[in-house]
Amino acid sequence: MYARLVGEEIAYRAEGPLLFLERSLDVGLNEAVEVEGADGSVRLGRIAALDLESVTVEMLDDSAGLALSGTRVRFLGEPLRFHVGPGLLGRIFDGVGKPLDGGPPLAAARAYRVDGHPIKPSAREAPDQYLETGFSAIDLMNSLVRGQKLPIFSGGGLPHDRIAVDIARNARLPDEESESGEFAIVFAGIGIPHDSAEFFREEMEKSGALARTVLFLNLASDSSAQRLLTPRFALTAAEYLAFAEGKHVLVILTDLTNYCEALREVSASRGEIPSRKGYPGYLYSDLATLYERAGRIRGLLGSVTQLPILTMPNDDITHPIPDLTGYITEGQIVLDRDLHRRAHYPPIRLLPSLSRLMKDGTGRGRTHADHPALAAQLYATYSQARQARVLASVVGEDGLSERDRRLLRFGDAFERDLLAQGDAVRTLEEGMDIGWRLLRELPPGELHRLDDRQIHEHLR
Amino acid sequence: MSRASAIWVSGPVMRARPEGSFQLRESVTVGERRLLGEVIRIARDEITVQLYEDTSGLRPGVLVEGTGRPLSVRLGPGILSRIFDGLLRPIGDPSDPYVQPGLCRIEPQRFHFEPGVRVGDRVSPGGSIGTLSNGTALDLRCLIPPGHPPGEVVEILDAGRYLDDEPLCRLRADDGSPHAVTMSHEWPVRVPRPVAARLPSDQPMLTGQRLIDCLFPVARGGTGAIPGGFGTGKTVLLETVAKWCDADLIVYVGCGERGNEMAGLLAEFSELEDPRTGRPLMERTLVIANTSNMPVSAREASIYTGITVAEYFRDQGLAVTLMADSTSRWAEALREVSGRLGELPGEGGYPAYLSSRLADFYERAARVRTLGGDLGSVTLLGAVSPPSGDFSEPVTTHTKRYVGCLWGLDAKRAQARFYPAINPLNSYSLVAERLARWWHTQGCTRWQELRSRFLTLLEEESRLERMARIIGRDAMPARQRALLICAQLVNEGFLRQSAFSENDRYASPERQAVMMRLIGSFLEGTERLLDAGIAPERIAEDPVYRRLTRMGEEIPDGDWDAFAAIDRELTAVVRRLIDAGRESGEGVGDSRDGTDAM
Structure with a gap:
């Protein structure tokens, strides 16, 4: 980054994350600044407000230790940018795009604004290409489509880290495309503990997945303001890989709850009026600026798919973070504590899970002609099975009708054989075979979501 | 025009020192890129401006230019079948995939004009001076803007292709002043367009969805709201209605929602055919897209832009339907703007005027006689996204006070x-x-009878379901078991309708009526079985039951023979079961122990 304008001895007040400067230079709103302390440390900041006499800078790094005298301020003359180029894959960065792996700085081919620009709805290509994760609960029941944003709603103590790593390791394009090496992963740890960061780094290196991955690690001990930048740097890298290098990029962001906490903290320190549960009123719009960066652009090869992971405080799906996320994203995958206790892995609670774009990316010519009908039938039957289970808990299993007992058996087998898969990686076809087998135990007359041909072909 | 110089900028709000006078709600442009904004507060030596775009790079000293009028949009033939942002600026330009701040106007286009008046004719505002065609199935009129003085035609151009900002006709008003009429005119978005009279609405706006048309119909010129938590299918439902409803024109406002959804809608609407005209659906659709990541303040304006556009086409004598997805995001934008102004917050942090704004919006729906003497209508359908799916929140409760029908979605x-x-x-x-x-x-003479029968059945079902959960289905008397079977068929065979099934995504009123009658026959058949003492499960196990549940998906519109065949089969099955029961002497005592629930 090149310094355009430098101001010395212009700071006259510091307050929390805000630094007030005399306006001696002609600078614009939202432009990035570098504040160099007397000790030589450099902190990033952004111009948050301007009037005739002064400039208000919001510090994006911890402002502790900053003094008014001896501070040099470099104005970059443009909003914060991330300089990206070839060689991005396989690298590990901190939350603001500085190499953490001891490697050389990136060969900067392009400088992208980390905030991005909204994609015109008319320039978007509607997502309709399937992406396989290796988990049947997702691939078969809630298929992920390239260009989609599908969050995982988890809770404290649930194995979302393991799911994240497994998906990063096993995700692939369908067979006919998998050889082309067009697939890449951007993995961003946002405000994660040191141990998790080490786990991610180790697992990625061990499995060889690191070669097709860019890793961004923002630790729990890093400053909150920096946490707000981590997903933006990660998404900027993803956009470069997707739209400049033509790759299909899967972005895994974990844990968005830490991001929202940081947003609340920063908002409070700015003295803004809080909305629900103390989160700022613009939480929806702010999250949208991240999630909406998923997608495809007409005429360009690549795609950005997002798999954000968030932990629901107290497992409460109505909490503002999962609630607002669900309103922006195209579905959600919900993890379940009961299944986890019963050692089912992945513990995905199917009924509240949903992939809105599944209908566009599955079926004839995409995955398999009967895939959508099979998933719909499994959903409907499993939902009845859950009702039968509720009934059984009241009247006892013996008091159930034969139909309900059959459903109960289906429900157990479904969870055990299809949802749970332990360490195994399953293709869609393998998952579908299990699904048909489970349905064979039921009378065809009860399968309202299948047509006669499907029943004849798969269930006889 | 008056000017001002910026003295303070922060986020989307700026303060400036004015030279000359500004009005409240006056539209302004800011800086070299001519960002669009609106004056939201005036003091003697300072104005406050809210900007509708990304403000990066703005600084004290930039020029603020007044336009002398409130936020307005340009209405004309050029806006049909296109996509716009919340301020009616075209965003279809493929050269740059990203939304960039700055002013861009609709380039003037040429349209064919066919004069409809002669020199010496007397014309009045809202009247037409001729027709315009833009190559689609819809022919538009060239309207004299409302508010224009009436007068006499002194000059009119011959038929031909003209630019939409070219004067086509010159008028002399009664006071002698000259006026020119062009194809397009500006209209302030927050001001409802005047009409000659509001008319009662006694016709349904058919949506092709059985659950709506048969159980909870919406009137032409009426209003409807769709509240639902995330994942309950608000958007799919709105899009389905947009595709198949019998409006002449659809205005689809994507207000703070997903970009991929808008892309999907554009792609699908260009491919699908309008069942009535055989032309691409996109030709009768106009999309206003302000996705969730586009500037929030423009989101607030997009609803007004949408309704103004809808009213413009209504004034052409068309039946227009406006879909707003979602009004909650609009209310949130109101809240943000209000917070920035430091207004006292009301319930849920929303400004106290939320309720009156919602009322203003829904009141703009109407079936009317236009100033030009035609019949036109605007039907308004708004999605509501209540936080945590809780319908007691302010936007849902206030919306309920103003809408004619409510379609509550259920997780x-x-x-x-x-x-x-x-x-x-x-x-x-x-x-x-x-x-x-x-x-x-x-x-369909039995519509009202069957409708209330279905509704009673569904109401009873929810009560009996609770009971079944406690004592188990088998322990219930036959009459109640039969009721649950019937309710299940109403749900599965009639109300459920797949938006993705070729046959079932649209149901014509005739098909709805036939299916309604068939389900009615089933209810009566079951009744007869009960009277004969036959267990109701017998009919549910028969293949005819499965055919009834799948008739929506399997029998296409117009195949009345197939429906008649099911009807005959149903009658035969009922007769066979009764005969068989009589022969084996099956439990006669079983039939009368039920309640009078059916």
Whole structure:
């Protein structure tokens, strides 16, 4: 980054994350600044407000230790940018795009604004290409489509880290495309503990997945303001890989709850009026600026798919973070504590899970002609099975009708054989075979979501 | 025009020192890129401006230029079948995939004009001076803007292709002043366009969705709201209605929602055919897209832009339907703007005027006689996204006070993949009685009877389901078991309708009536079985039951023979079961122990 304008001895007040400067230079709103302390440390900041006499800078790094005298301020003359180029894959960065792996700085081919620009709805290509994760609960029941944003709603103590790593390791394009090496992963740890960061780094290196991955690690001990930048740097890298290098990029962001906490903290320190549960009123719009960066652009090869992971405080799906996320994203995958206790892995609670774009990316010519009908039938039957289970808990299993007992058996087998898969990686076809087998135990007359041909072909 | 110089900028708000006078709500442009904004507060030596775009790079000293009029949009033939942002600026330009701040106007286009008046004719505002065609199925009129003085035609151009900002006609007003009329004119978005008279609405706006048309119909020129938590299918339902409803024109406002959804809608609407004209659906659609990541303040304006556009086409004598997805995001934008102004917050942090703004919006729906003497209508459908799916929040409760029907979506139904996931017990239509007459004139004389029968059945079902959960189904008397079977068929065979099934995504009123009657026959058949003492499960186990549940998906519109065949089969099955029961002497005592629930 090149310094355009430098101001010395212009700071006259510091307050929390805000630094007030005399306006001696002609600078614009939202432009990035570098504040160099007397000790030589450099902190990033952004111009948050301007009037005739002064400039208000919001510090994006911890402002502790900053003094008014001896501070040099470099104005970059443009909003914060991330300089990206070839060689991005396989690298590990901190939350603001500085190499953490001891490697050389990136060969900067392009400088992208980390905030991005909204994609015109008319320039978007509607997502309709399937992406396989290796988990049947997702691939078969809630298929992920390239260009989609599908969050995982988890809770404290649930194995979302393991799911994240497994998906990063096993995700692939369908067979006919998998050889082309067009697939890449951007993995961003946002405000994660040191141990998790080490786990991610180790697992990625061990499995060889690191070669097709860019890793961004923002630790729990890093400053909150920096946490707000981590997903933006990660998404900027993803956009470069997707739209400049033509790759299909899967972005895994974990844990968005830490991001929202940081947003609340920063908002409070700015003295803004809080909305629900103390989160700022613009939480929806702010999250949208991240999630909406998923997608495809007409005429360009690549795609950005997002798999954000968030932990629901107290497992409460109505909490503002999962609630607002669900309103922006195209579905959600919900993890379940009961299944986890019963050692089912992945513990995905199917009924509240949903992939809105599944209908566009599955079926004839995409995955398999009967895939959508099979998933719909499994959903409907499993939902009845859950009702039968509720009934059984009241009247006892013996008091159930034969139909309900059959459903109960289906429900157990479904969870055990299809949802749970332990360490195994399953293709869609393998998952579908299990699904048909489970349905064979039921009378065809009860399968309202299948047509006669499907029943004849798969269930006889 | 008046000017001002910026003295303070922060986020989307700026303060400036004015030279000359500004009005409240005056539209302004800022800086070299001519960002669009609106004056929201005035003091003697300072104005406050809210900007509708990304403000990066703005600084004290930039020029603020007044336009002398409130936020307005340019209405004309050029806006049909295109996509715009919340301020009616075209965003279809493929050269740059990203939204960039700055002013861009609709380039003037050429359209064919066919004069309809002669020199010496007297014309008045809202009247037409000729027709315009833009190559689509819709022919538009060239209207004299409302508010224009009446006068006499002194010059009119011949038929031909003209630019939409070219004067086509010169008028001399009664006071002698000269005026020119062009194809397009500006109209302030927050001001409703005047009409000659508001008319009662006694016709349904048919959506092709059985659950809506038969149980909770919406009137032409009426209003409807769709509240539902995330994942309950608000958007799919709105899009389905947009595709198949019998409006002449659809204005689809994507207000703070997903970009991919808008892309999907554009792609699908360009491919699908309008069942009535055979032309691409996109030709009768106009999309206003302000996705969730586009500037928030423009989101607030997009609803008004949409309704103004809808009113413009209504004034052409068309039946227009406006979909707003979602009004909650609009309310949130109101809240943000209000917070920035430091207004006292009301319930849920929303400004105290939320309720009156919602009322203003929904009141702009109407069936009218236009100033030009035509019949036109604007039907408004708004999605509501209540936080945590809780319908007691302010936007939902206030909306309920102003809409004619409510289609409450239900997470449980959505989770069982039952679409449309409208919960009949949570929905209403205030106009159903009035619209019954229309169905009657269409030959569906039992519409009202069957409708209330279905509703009673569904109401009873929810009560009995609770009971079944405690004592188990088998322990219930036959009459109640039969009721549950019937309710299940109403749900599965009639109300459930897949938006993705070729056959079933649209149901014509005739097909709806036939299916309604068939389900009615089933209810009566079951009744007869009960009277004969036959267990109701017998008919549910028969293949005819499965055919009834799947008739929506398997029998296409117009194949009346197939429906008649099911009807005959049903009659035969009922007779066979009764005969068989009589021979084996099956439990006669079973039939009378039920309640009078049916």
